[in-house]
Amino acid sequence: MSKIDQNDIFMLQRMANTLRFLCADMVQEANSGHPGVAMGLADVASVLSYHLNINPKNPKWINRDRLVFSGGHASSLVYALLHLWGFDLSLQDLKAFRQKDSKTPGHPEYGHTQGVEITTGPLGQGIANAVGFAMGAKYAKNHFGNAIIHKVYCFCGDGDLQEGISYEACALAGHHQLDNLIVFYDSNKITIEGDTSIAMSENIAQRFIAQGWDVLECDGHNFLDIDSKITLAKQAKRPILIITHTTIGKGAVGLEGSHKTHGAPLGVEVVRESKKALGFDENEKFVIPDDVLMRFRNVCERGVATNKIWEDENAQAILQIQKWQENDFSKIEYPSFEQGEKIATRVSNGKILEAISNKIAGFLGGSADLGPSNNTTLSSGDFPKGKNLHFGIREHAMGAIVNGLANYGLYLPFCATFFVFSDYLSPSIRIASIMNAKVFYIFTHDSIGVGEDGATHQPIEQLSHFRAMPNLKVFRPADANENVACWKLALQLQGPCMFVLSRQNLEVCTPKNQDVIHCGGYLLKENKQASITLVASGSEVNLALRSAKKLEEEGIATQVVSVPCLDLFLMQNAKERQEIFGNTKVLAIEASRSFEWYKIADDVVMMESFGSSAKGDDLFEHYGFCEDNIIKRAKALL
Amino acid sequence: MSKIDQNDIFMLQRMANTLRFLCADMVQEANSGHPGVAMGLADVASVLSYHLNINPKNPKWINRDRLVFSGGHASSLVYALLHLWGFDLSLQDLKAFRQKDSKTPGHPEYGHTQGVEITTGPLGQGIANAVGFAMGAKYAKNHFGNAIIHKVYCFCGDGDLQEGISYEACALAGHHQLDNLIVFYDSNKITIEGDTSIAMSENIAQRFIAQGWDVLECDGHNFLDIDSKITLAKQAKRPILIITHTTIGKGAVGLEGSHKTHGAPLGVEVVRESKKALGFDENEKFVIPDDVLMRFRNVCERGVATNKIWEDENAQAILQIQKWQENDFSKIEYPSFEQGEKIATRVSNGKILEAISNKIAGFLGGSADLGPSNNTTLSSGDFPKGKNLHFGIREHAMGAIVNGLANYGLYLPFCATFFVFSDYLSPSIRIASIMNAKVFYIFTHDSIGVGEDGATHQPIEQLSHFRAMPNLKVFRPADANENVACWKLALQLQGPCMFVLSRQNLEVCTPKNQDVIHCGGYLLKENKQASITLVASGSEVNLALRSAKKLEEEGIATQVVSVPCLDLFLMQNAKERQEIFGNTKVLAIEASRSFEWYKIADDVVMMESFGSSAKGDDLFEHYGFCEDNIIKRAKALL
Structure with missing residues (x-):
């Protein structure tokens, strides 16, 4: 009118x-x-x-x-x-x-x-x-x-x-x-x-x-x-x-x-x-x-x-709306994983998304045309009736659209693509971070583990980029168990959270229900006599454990710290860090070009170049993410 | 047909x-x-x-x-x-x-x-x-x-x-x-x-x-x-x-x-x-x-x-083409700046671009609608006759278009926008880096020095992002003289180079013709007895000099290292670094969230959050980029 x-x-x-x-x-x-x-x-x-x-x-x-x-x-x-x-x-x-x-x-x-x-x-x-x-x-x-x-x-x-x-x-x-x-x-x-x-x-x-x-x-x-x-x-x-x-x-x-x-x-x-x-x-x-x-x-x-x-006319709907807005996370029934099970974190994450979606009405989202690869397709059907948002191959709009959804007042949105394409939506991630918007990013294919797709598809600098972004929390879980623990924490945190997940299978190597994740990292393998600490995130945690075992076989007492969220870990003060690291030398391991580890580490085994096209396992070996090299670098520190 | x-x-x-x-x-x-x-x-x-x-x-x-x-x-x-x-x-x-x-x-x-x-x-x-x-x-x-x-x-x-x-x-x-x-x-x-x-x-x-x-x-x-x-x-x-x-x-x-x-x-x-x-x-x-x-x-x-x-039909044109492809940088007549002169590096850079363009036929480029602010408008007129490319407000296409120009075989292209909007074209910068394409990025308004435009317009995490990108070299000159020195080096280097430049005036505080830039950084203020080294880039170099003077007035011998290109500086080996830093404590200063300095520094005065809207000078003071805070942090290290 x-x-x-x-x-x-x-x-x-x-x-x-x-x-x-x-x-x-x-x-x-x-x-x-x-x-x-x-x-x-x-x-x-x-x-x-x-x-x-x-x-x-x-x-x-x-x-x-x-x-x-x-x-x-x-x-x-x-x-x-x-x-x-x-x-x-x-x-x-x-x-x-x-x-x-x-x-x-x-x-x-x-x-x-x-x-x-x-x-x-x-x-x-x-x-x-x-x-x-x-x-x-x-x-x-x-x-x-x-x-x-x-x-x-x-x-x-x-x-x-x-x-x-x-x-x-x-x-x-x-x-x-x-x-x-x-x-x-x-x-x-x-x-x-x-x-x-x-x-x-x-x-x-x-x-x-x-x-x-x-x-x-x-x-x-x-x-x-x-x-x-x-x-x-x-x-x-x-x-x-x-x-x-x-x-x-x-x-x-x-x-x-x-x-x-x-x-x-x-x-x-x-x-x-x-x-x-x-x-x-x-x-x-x-x-x-x-x-x-x-x-x-x-x-x-x-x-x-x-x-x-x-208000007078919509009393019933208002009750329903308030129920949506409650977001009672205690109801979520998370999937369970067993030690030794081999499962990519993109796969465990898919199960977790479904578990959250089942109990949280406003939890919805989708991928920029990579749903089957990101494991982000929910069972609820497609938008506008269901919760699956097919963004198409439009990463940047996806990032800004979930910002709108997050601010709408009813939703806890997520969005997804390969980690390397996070670049395409990073301007919107930045805004979410400035606003402290509660948006979840599901970025799979997190490293050279991508394999044959080659340099253009292997993230190298992305972790550093997003860790340098204030307010944003970046999670890179070591396995399915940490994946669950990270989600439990992320749902409680203010502000945007990013999940950086593997394409390849990872053996479950951490215990269930880590409540230590809120510090960002924790002592996964303790050794009071340790002279060196191996500290790692994601797929490199298992490598750290295997390398520690070999080092100990050679008589070098070693402990291992898993850091699924370096952002939180770097916020700890010197005293808290001292409690974890003691007087050990610290060697960080991450298949990324991550200078930020130098804040806590004496040396860092990292990517020094872009990746290349070959089988993922071959690439890890080629770029030094193998026991031999870790042992060599650890010994050089001592 | x-x-x-x-x-x-x-x-x-x-x-x-x-x-x-x-x-x-x-x-x-x-x-x-x-x-x-x-x-x-x-x-x-x-x-x-x-x-x-x-x-x-x-x-x-x-x-x-x-x-x-x-x-x-x-x-x-x-x-x-x-x-x-x-x-x-x-x-x-x-x-x-x-x-x-x-x-x-x-x-x-x-x-x-x-x-x-x-x-x-x-x-x-x-x-x-x-x-x-x-x-x-x-x-x-x-x-x-x-x-x-x-x-x-x-x-x-x-x-x-x-x-x-x-x-x-x-x-x-x-x-x-x-x-x-x-x-x-x-x-x-x-x-x-x-x-x-x-x-x-x-x-x-x-x-x-x-x-x-x-x-x-x-x-x-x-x-x-x-x-x-x-x-x-x-x-x-x-x-x-x-x-x-x-x-x-x-x-x-x-x-x-x-x-x-x-x-x-x-x-x-x-x-x-x-x-x-x-x-x-x-x-x-x-x-x-x-x-x-x-x-x-x-x-x-x-x-x-x-x-x-x-070949037979175009003998003359071919000679001309070969001349274009020669790129004889020795002919460039760079502008000259005097100690104490106050000039924003975006302004000195504009003069340098013009100087290069005058002698290098294939040097061309433009901005994503920020030419007057980026100081990137050349005197040669507009494309297709002249060298100014008006990309419009299309940063991402700009990034990919200059990649095409770089690979064409005749051009040394540059492109420009505010540093904070570098996010919009970073996927293309990544490809340039993978290819080692000779592209120049002119990114002005490089820090909280942007001032009143506020958090969304102040780069915080961008330096870390691009420094983590292999092959790319990021230059953040302290003043107009370093700006010239950086260009001289950048033209000789393989691969893409990025210039991160100030909006605000910077006093010329470094000598002319630094040939030490090829190491990425150099001793700007020497003190053989120094117990502390202040190391900085860009607009913070002058702050380091002023703080050093005050520290020395208080009896603390201090040296200052200017690092216009941290990428190159981090490539130096431990011995080369030892020669510069000696046994001093090292305090890095940069108005950015730059964990990468920890590779060489004991502590870093950096941005811990996004910026905000106020006068640039007030912001530097507010976020700790002032003599008092530098002195405090330096003393805490000693």
Whole structure:
């Protein structure tokens, strides 16, 4: 239903201009930021305020519309809106834009500022996050019926749509005919290097139609046009792109349409002149007329009322939803493995996923077309009815979609591919880590153990990359038993967890129920007289045990420490480490190029080059992951 | 011009089936590999053999057609063709498919096997590489006229086209109307998880038309149809997609069209039955009938002859080309900087790029829409006439395109973005590193020094990631003088080099012309009596100098080591390091989460978390990169 008419236009103009100058003032005050996009989108944002169903007094209301600004550089607009809509963000917070410890950092950050649905940051992430939200809503609707009937709105720009991740995500949105997804493409024809025509000549409408979307177009500075297109979009049967023609820096005297408004303050003089031109007091900053504030706050009043009605009408569904959100991990019946059993950790992990999924309603996920290899296919059937997400060969969108699912409020999502292809989604893993989002990564084929597929398919540097990523916990279990123990811990931890798993069979060589995993590593083979400690992760733990046995046959007392999570182990203090290592020399062993072991080890047997194509066993031997070499290196240390 | 007619069909069928069974035998012999795609494409590859202009006796002929198999898992087909066409690859090599030290690894590797134009490996890379080749050819044609008039052929599959990088690269190919690019889309409707319909419902023809391509369709098992479409494609005015409908595993009795043929051997029995069904001796393996071999070898004869004519007709252009290929770095007139001058390394680097470009004809590149910020815009004008490549906001395609340019045979390409967005192209950087391709990465905004843009824009883990990548050399110069020294070295080195540069001004604090850079680091401030060494890179070197001064004021003799390239420094042996560090304690300082310093340092002042939004100077102080903290940590070590 149309929300505005001719009579609203005068007020909308005041609303939009108030937004414009709030943003211009914020950027000017910070002397840093991006005024152009905020001023360009002020008109659309004002109209959207008439449509949006959110409740600033209950920001986590599960049936709220989700709003994602894919271009996080529009942060001044985001903050201005959140303040005007009535979220817990004061005018003082707006004045502290981009300052240390403020609630208003340079790009919006989830968990840091109320009302921000997700950390977007780098271009392209947000539109894929929005697809994740829309998938989450679709799955929820299948389970909770009309209790979940909200929309997902997303603003994106030329940059977002040039990024590959946007095509991947939109292909999937079209494939699933996500009728709850409305994307505004802020087409202002300007990027940092100049006019978009220097690098872009795609027919955007045709592109989205090819991907199964409907496409509308509107003048982003014509309120009635904007309103009518939003109204149409809300009735859609498939995802909708609204190509919104705007002028970057709209309202900035002398700079409208210029890329100079993109990434720098307009300048005090331009701000003054612009205010004057639009009937605002040029001497005042951060002005919000009362009637404008009242009109924006309608969003809040409307939201509170709608939320109340929703609660009254959906009592039963709400109980169900709360049950989903409980995530009672104590119910999970984990599979059991026996010492000596030979099983790849990708296989044991598959059994664990199924066990978790059986008890945790919101645990769902899938692979980028490697389900049969990653062992991630659940018995529950395919999305949208079942829990299996077929992402297609779209790793990057997969990473951003699970971020959206994680923030949706109902799900504990996982995603999967070969470890070497983790590179493709690492930008999204980074965002999950910044947000401390509870996402699980299942990365199989974890080393040169991949074998014949060769160098391009053998991860070498990935462990170091992800261990250097703050907040993320990387688990590389030695066998099926550790695999279970790692999951028990990971489910309890805050933030994202990554499972790095073997393609090849690994003999079960650790005891069941290690409760020592929370330190990241533990003494697997004790020897009080040890002069050397072999410390390893994953498939190399068994090698360490075998090498220790041989060393002891030669009279060298040896202990073995298994470290399924080096991130946690490195967090231990020197005293805790001393308790484990005593005065032994420490030799780390890992089939990866992992300099990080040097923090605790005197020497590291690691990969010094990329891998190559041959049988996995041959490669381990060739690159020094064999008893002979370990013994040689251990002796050299002593 | 059409190359075949009805009379050739009998022979083509024999050629294609020979290819099929060679591939099936290779995979069966290795008991590992991907027969399906090879058998599905055997017909197209046979017809293409009539069109291709290459010279197996002069594999580096600059005017050869380039052929890229984007799906590197089609390797058996690649090797079979290279052998049949007459490259230096024997039947014995085919029999050693996927074995240790063979010339025929699991995925084709550039530099390892003659005739392989580029290492593709992960899906999506190859099609973007092909765009790079086509851009290289277009630029060359602008300079050498009709001496460079070849085509770039590429085979890709559903997986390649689902990957975001393929959209990015094809958008750019359409934008530049690359009329020399012919892509076969092997549409076999099968991916690993099953029928493509589980995750893909895009209209591929419409998608490519939206990106400015022409689209043809053909039956991939109808020789005349294939030939006529190739013939049409060669006359195109823009890039061409030939949607080639094939059956995966074509010819495999009982398994045609099944995803079971994708990633595993067919099985001895199926291979036998399939041979029988197509009139081949079921008991023989690796059979190449003489007439079939002769027909394939026509490629070689034709190539030798064409190459000769080309040489005769283009004597002058060839001289010019050879001059380009010389790359006489001694001619470069580097800019000069004075002690105390304050200049960001991104700015000094911009001057250096221009200096190199002025003397090195094939030195070209650009940014993913951050030219003005990366300082990478050259004075030579825009591609295809000038050297500036506007990649648009397409980092991943940029990475793969420069790989194509590097392998083209004429260019020393660079590409650029903010360091934090290096994540977006890291899969392509990995391939460059595997190939040892001479690509230069210009990554500015290298640390929390980015300031107000906040956590999503501040690199933290990237240095560790790329330092863990074999072959790649990462340079993080302390100032403009080191920046020059690093470039002098980088141009001489084999393999890819990365420049990690500051956004903020850095005072020039190192002497000119450091020839010690080749060790990766050097004693910047000597003190024979030192009890502690401060070792740092980039913007932290100046901090180390200032802290050392203060430490000495407090009576603690201190030396400072600058390490612009930790990769090289870590390669030094213990004795060489001992010469620098003596018996001092070593404290490393780097505004990054860089555990790798622990290999040489007793303690590391590093980032322990993601960054945040505030002024850069405030952030350095906040995270401990200030004199007080360095002094505290130094004293704690002593």
